Amino acid sequence: MKDQVQEFINQNEDEMYKQRRMFHRVPEVGFTEYITTYQIYQQLKGLSFDLFLGEDVMKADTRLGVPDPSVLFNSQERAKKFGVPDEFLDMISSGMTGVVARLDTGREGKHVALRFDIDGLPITESKDEEHLPHREGFHSTHSDEMHACGHDAHITIGLQVAQFIHEQQDKLTGTYTLIFQPAEEGGRGAKAIVDQGWLDKVDYFLSSHVGVKDLPVGTLGLSSSQFLASTKMDAEFRGKSAHAGLEPNEGQNALLAASATSLHLNGITRHKDGTTRINVGTIRAGSGRNIIADYGKIEFETRGETTVLDRYMEEEARRIVQATGQLYNVETNIEVKGKAINVACDEEVMSLVERAVQDGRYVKNVVPNVPLGASEDVTFMIDHVQQGGGKATFTIVPSPLAAGHHHPRFDFDERTLPVAIEAFLQTIIEISKS
Amino acid sequence: MKDQVQEFINQNEDEMYKQRRMFHRVPEVGFTEYITTYQIYQQLKGLSFDLFLGEDVMKADTRLGVPDPSVLFNSQERAKKFGVPDEFLDMISSGMTGVVARLDTGREGKHVALRFDIDGLPITESKDEEHLPHREGFHSTHSDEMHACGHDAHITIGLQVAQFIHEQQDKLTGTYTLIFQPAEEGGRGAKAIVDQGWLDKVDYFLSSHVGVKDLPVGTLGLSSSQFLASTKMDAEFRGKSAHAGLEPNEGQNALLAASATSLHLNGITRHKDGTTRINVGTIRAGSGRNIIADYGKIEFETRGETTVLDRYMEEEARRIVQATGQLYNVETNIEVKGKAINVACDEEVMSLVERAVQDGRYVKNVVPNVPLGASEDVTFMIDHVQQGGGKATFTIVPSPLAAGHHHPRFDFDERTLPVAIEAFLQTIIEISKS
């Protein structure tokens, strides 16, 4: 079957570039992927997979950081204008986006789960002439959203993998579960899918990320390490407004409290046991120049090389938010909006992938590991699979990058698509044979 | 004519309370007073005044802090829905709001200019049961705007004064210029009206503020002092975004720069020569939790008991913004959005007003001065009148206050309206006789 993979890719190569560019044009941030979910569903519905949507995909109440109803509503309205039918939107409304596709070959074999994340980022895409998506006309059509992390590639890879499994189902064994996951950014969607049971009794779990490291196209990282455990939090500050000229001392300044918290969070002491991170990503406070602000909010995240280190960061952050509140005599509260943990990939699957891609046409070189140095909620899935006795890896498909992940000019080399697809398909075949 | 004033007020008392409540329901922030301007115009157009709108009222390019076109557009659309005709809106579009009304009696006499400010504040009005405008059903109909500084009273006073002048024009002498000024808040509108020439060759200038001090209704402050000179500024911070987990050191953090600037501005040293103020009223930075913010903005203001003290504050602020930019390696720029200066009222007019209100029915007690302790761009008008040899005062009509100015529960006693109107009218008559 090795040859069929290459033939399949050869035939579909143009198609996959087009597909990726189509998704690139309509990025949607986490839990608002109404258009994206619809487009994935449209691609899958002609195939032999059982498809699941809405409540079947995720536990609604273990999602984290679901946007405000008004945001969900606006995105849904946008999807309507785009042409997504009302009856489809009804099935995935309130941010219940994403698709699970399952195919049982009917033949004894392994249960292989694959996960592809589908959300975009709240970044305004660059309109520099040098930015290829702009130059070649597949720039984001949503003004403040962008596929700046390659999830457009991940969707495409998932759809191509689905197509191949569909075509070759008679030659494959076991069961395939393809998870098109919403809201990976911020660590918000994976846990709710795990809680719905999709990762129970999985023998092999595979997921992947394009980019990450600037290596020549054709390189495959058999695993990733340095998944930073992470906690996403919002802190709110409630003070008292007052006229800034007439009675400044009557105010309780929520803006200064939010600002000081940002600085003090940034100063959390490094930990002897390893890498930690802190970022206050957004701050909003105050309503008018001459009014002492009675409300402020920051969105921030901590990370740690291990789950213990992230807990250290989270606890420091909680103390700082509370104490800074007292410093400015304002009330504070903290809400957890997302989580990711730390895991290790299984050597066994790494070897299996390595065997599978030997003599590959697109995969020309393997490296055992590419450290991620970032957070990924795929860790909840890997952890669950491993707890159940299954094996998992998270491969990396490096690419020269125009600019780093989450940058307005982020862009990867599209020729990573065949590399990633070849790796997935050959691995599936390798497992199927085992 | 003294008696005619009391008769006039007596007849119009109910009407003036209704009028004030009508204006209270439709607050519009500076330069978006499309509905307000229209309603004032409607009230005035049946009278004998020459009315001026748009470019006739203000020099467009010396206005400060004009909102973004999209904000102006939305307010104009709202005005359309409210029923303001397109042709009227065309005359005042792009934020050229406000009305000037002029009546020349044809009889030799003084040129008296009166100024009434008409804008609301970006404050969400309280829905507490105790808040009278809510309880009595004249709560703001605009979700984030509120007449929280009594300008609804000022408009009403102005319209009543206009009505009286119109009715009594045959008994009055000289010329009357009534200025319904937009965008007092933030010190943004007065200068552009001065620049259009409306304060040239004015003999007497009168303006007034309700509230300010919690004294019994019936008190009149013959003048105000402690006009704080003020500068309104926006500072922007432009850094570089980066993935907060993968490459934190690659970012140039505009959020931390904006936050640190807020704290450092707040720490500008007090000045030996008198009262100063600093307030950072709003902060906005960052687009996503896990992205290092590449943009931040603060809106702030300085004040000083004298123009020199405000200049000290402004210079300190400029140094701090620039240095904090260097501290975080981000680019900064500052834009001035509003200005007010410091002036002194003329004793001569104070005496004149005092004589005028003797034996008043509504004015029961005078105090020579109520310190304002805040900024008012009426100072540009007073200064210009005084430069031209005219005399000016800014009277205060105190009232018990439910909550301070610019507070979501701000409310004054409506019975200040007849007090203020009596003072204006008797003063006009006193001047007319002189």
Added chain:
Amino acid sequence: MKDQVQEFINQNEDEMYKQRRMFHRVPEVGFTEYITTYQIYQQLKGLSFDLFLGEDVMKADTRLGVPDPSVLFNSQERAKKFGVPDEFLDMISSGMTGVVARLDTGREGKHVALRFDIDGLPITESKDEEHLPHREGFHSTHSDEMHACGHDAHITIGLQVAQFIHEQQDKLTGTYTLIFQPAEEGGRGAKAIVDQGWLDKVDYFLSSHVGVKDLPVGTLGLSSSQFLASTKMDAEFRGKSAHAGLEPNEGQNALLAASATSLHLNGITRHKDGTTRINVGTIRAGSGRNIIADYGKIEFETRGETTVLDRYMEEEARRIVQATGQLYNVETNIEVKGKAINVACDEEVMSLVERAVQDGRYVKNVVPNVPLGASEDVTFMIDHVQQGGGKATFTIVPSPLAAGHHHPRFDFDERTLPVAIEAFLQTIIEISKS
């Protein structure tokens, strides 16, 4: 007797300049004025005054901010080397410095108390060629102490006043109490003298300050206003040390807590009701570069135009110290080290002084008031005298100044000495006649 004053000054003018320069050479900070007390005592002991030292002068335990025993010990040792006899030092040891001199004329009359403060400042005097005390060789002989506030003048004035009273005692009436007060700087000595009863049953209280305002020599300010109420506090921070490279997270950083407290104190919001001040004057934290500091200390002070405003500042400061402790997880405590309050001088004494200096030879011009804009613990004395029905003023003897008070190059024009002495003596005579 008017003429005798002028004659007295004329005869003693050279002597008083010498005397002042002698005191200038041996500045001693508050409660360490061992040499100064001895020298004052030596000058007074040949006169007809009853002299009081040590426990007779002050209540030991209501002194504030007494230096550490080791500091007192070193100063006492220095005084020994200087030649102050052991038996004298025994009477004033443990910081019980200062002298009270009392003369009862035996004739009915008023009880007049006069106060002269005697301490120096912890400032290293300038060695600029332009600095007159350096150029003319009477520079401080104590390396880190300096008479940078003119108390050397005050001592001299007090001694001259004592000499005159002694000489003219037969022509004077009532009783004279001359208080040579230690530790004015920091508001530490006056209260303890009041508590000893020296200001009970005083009819007239007079004290004075040279400098303050840059007016021509010969000017006399009949009173002072704007005594800032003030609280002097020390805050200590106790954390936990740790190796900064090996285990940074194990420390509790007292240095950062002290630093952050300094910044946050500096940001206490201005108060609508008037002038306030905050200064963190010293910070000390940490023992080694690579050790996380387990101890830090700041010395700071608040001030307010009124006692209420100072209380606002003190309460804000207490909250900030405590909250910043929590922010850095360190223990904090605050100790009050000094206090001054706000008072008003009596018009009656001002008039009396004005009459007294009419046709003065050295006083050429009077101004009713020179605002102090600083703190003075003479306020405790004035307040106590006024509580008991007496009258008080604090006159100002302005001088062109080479540099401001508390500056390493501070210097006043010595010709203010005859001005001040004439004012005191003529006032004493005026009172004596009344």
Added chain:
Amino acid sequence: MKDQVQEFINQNEDEMYKQRRMFHRVPEVGFTEYITTYQIYQQLKGLSFDLFLGEDVMKADTRLGVPDPSVLFNSQERAKKFGVPDEFLDMISSGMTGVVARLDTGREGKHVALRFDIDGLPITESKDEEHLPHREGFHSTHSDEMHACGHDAHITIGLQVAQFIHEQQDKLTGTYTLIFQPAEEGGRGAKAIVDQGWLDKVDYFLSSHVGVKDLPVGTLGLSSSQFLASTKMDAEFRGKSAHAGLEPNEGQNALLAASATSLHLNGITRHKDGTTRINVGTIRAGSGRNIIADYGKIEFETRGETTVLDRYMEEEARRIVQATGQLYNVETNIEVKGKAINVACDEEVMSLVERAVQDGRYVKNVVPNVPLGASEDVTFMIDHVQQGGGKATFTIVPSPLAAGHHHPRFDFDERTLPVAIEAFLQTIIEISKS
């Protein structure tokens, strides 16, 4: 000869504990080790080594962070009182402490250099009953200095190694250079010894640290990694003093500048490429509570897992110091006071040590590597030896610790002394045989 090592240790065990305790009682901080140097010299002078002192040991002007002359003077005076002869002090005055001992066996062989650091820390030793040095009476006799990093052990080890070489010189080959290095803390002494040429043409270089990791006594780490590159810097801030009450705005506040710099340094962003550290260890600013501080100073250090990372930290720090100076309008300057770099130990020597300690009596267990996670200026020596073609390792002799390094209750298990000595001696023999 293996057996002779065990016999030697057996005979000297009591002596070595006594020796270590003697050194523990007289800790001296870097470049003030006058007593320590003398005591080492006394122990060595009866042996067959050539001894070198003063200018022979170090290049005077490439030492970093030499204390002020007054500090050196006081320490020298203390040494005199202790009984160190004047003529000895003359040879090592001005901080030229330390001893080099060289023995040429006359037989062909390797040149082995060994380094033992001898300085204490500016820490006040704990007087807790639980603190063994206190309980057993060998507590530091210097009030603010302490051997809190085990250099007292290092000296003892060095002296025992010297004794053994002396005794067994006839059976050994090659040359031995024993370096008793001053001022390791802060990375200040090693470079100046390298610059004097002592590490030229060295075949094997050995040094060691006791403690570091809490493992059972008897463990030997064959090498260390994670030498953090480090830069030690002082920053000074020069502003302008002013009276904090009278003219606060006239000051340029060096205290706030120093405080803000401390906070901003602490907030230097973590680097993607690895571990970094920042610590502001001391701050001193201001001379009086009511004077705006005109001078401030901080002592701080940066570290990085690699030399490149430390350079990143140093550059950030320099920018922050400068920008904060501008923020407060004060002048700044930075001086480098110490440096350490990052190196890797040689596998070849690690294997050699491993072979040597096989069947050891005191060394019961080896681990290939104990990460240091701190800075050591031994790195300059290792680097120089490696540049010249030699091989080097830095072994670790772990011990259960009462409290971490640089803690007032730091204490290691003395039974690490025979472990360390056995490892050194057996390694020397192993090299000698090769």
